[in-house]
Amino acid sequence: MNNSDLETLSFQKLKNLKRKSVSLPQDALIETDYLHPGLTLPFVMRPAVKDVDLVDWIAGNREFIETKFHEHGAILFRGFNIDTAPAFERLGLAICSELFNENGEHPRETVSGNVYTPVFYPAEQKLLWHNENSFNYRWPMKIFFCCLQPTQQGGETPIVDSRKVFQLIDLKIREKFIEKKVMYLRNYGDGLGLNWKTVFQTESRSEVEAICRQAGIELEWKTGNRLRTRSVRPAVVKHPKTGEMSWFNQAQHWHPACLDPKTRESLLTLFSEEDLPRNCYYGDGTPIEDSVMDEICQVYQKLEVCFAWQQGDVLALDNVLAAHARNPYVGERKLLVAMGELTSFDEILN
DSSP: OOHHHHHHHHHHHHHHOOOOOOOOOGGGTEEEEESSTTOOSSEEEEESSTTOOHHHHHHTOHHHHHHHHHHHSEEEEOSSOOOSHHHHHHHHHHHSSOBOOOOSSSOOOEEETTEEOOOOOOTTSOEEEEOTTTTSSEEEEEEEEEEEEOOSEEOOOOEEEHHHHHHHSOHHHHHHHHHHOEEEEEEESSSSSOOHHHHHTOSOHHHHHHHHHHHTEEEEEEGGGEEEEEEEEOSEEEOTTTOOEEEOOOHHHHOGGGSOHHHHHHHHHHSOGGGSSEEEEETTSOBOOHHHHHHHHHHHHHHOBOOOOOTTOEEEEETTTEEEEEOOEESOOEEEEEEEEEEEHHHHHO
């Protein structure tokens, strides 16, 4: 057999070979680590090979994802190039069976489906740590952030383990909040903040009254078609899956002591204490001491984890286990937000 015959035979063998698909192990597609040694928040997931379909991977590894949520409270998906609203929404729906429409509580803009812009807040100020909508009767168990464009400077989304906040707050303070809870007082449409028609998404006072009854909110109609509400919510909750105690409230968002001195002075010049756009008290209506709020904020500051956004990053939080904030920034900042697994205090406490 000459060389020509050998080449012909080899070519025929190659033609008869059938292409076989190669299935890589699921754990070979994803790399996991942390941002810094000794730092367990957030848990970081990156692609181990090119062009991994993260949504498909999650579909086959839901138990792993839920376990990491419960262990760490926060997962950072980095390097998967999630850089459009539809891709972000698809990822959110892979983790949560349903994302929910925003209420009128915060001024946001709908980007696509159940994807929104972050709440408006002045770029030069820090938005303090909070568990999303924890002052409301209903709130999301999970919240997602997607970075389309990092800022020139600042604009990070610091995160804090709410279990550690609970553990580090002074025992006497903690017990007082557990016993008394938090009362959130709000005045709508007095010149600052949103009016009640925007927040409740209706122009009917009777509909507002029905919504408040259902959500455990006391209301008081003021002169000039203005509204004041009071609601008492837990300051601490037990996570429904892990059983761990978590500091879960927004007192530092509502208490005047947590405002910068200039803003606080200006507000108290314009409004009496009971007419402030937002304020909070212990659940029995007694004042929360400024020194107590200062100590709580110091705990958050000590525990916060901060990292620079990269384009295409997605940060997913268990809203009970992790609080989030927003640092001041310079330049344009483009983030998207989505929320899922809507629940309520009745559901989580029963």
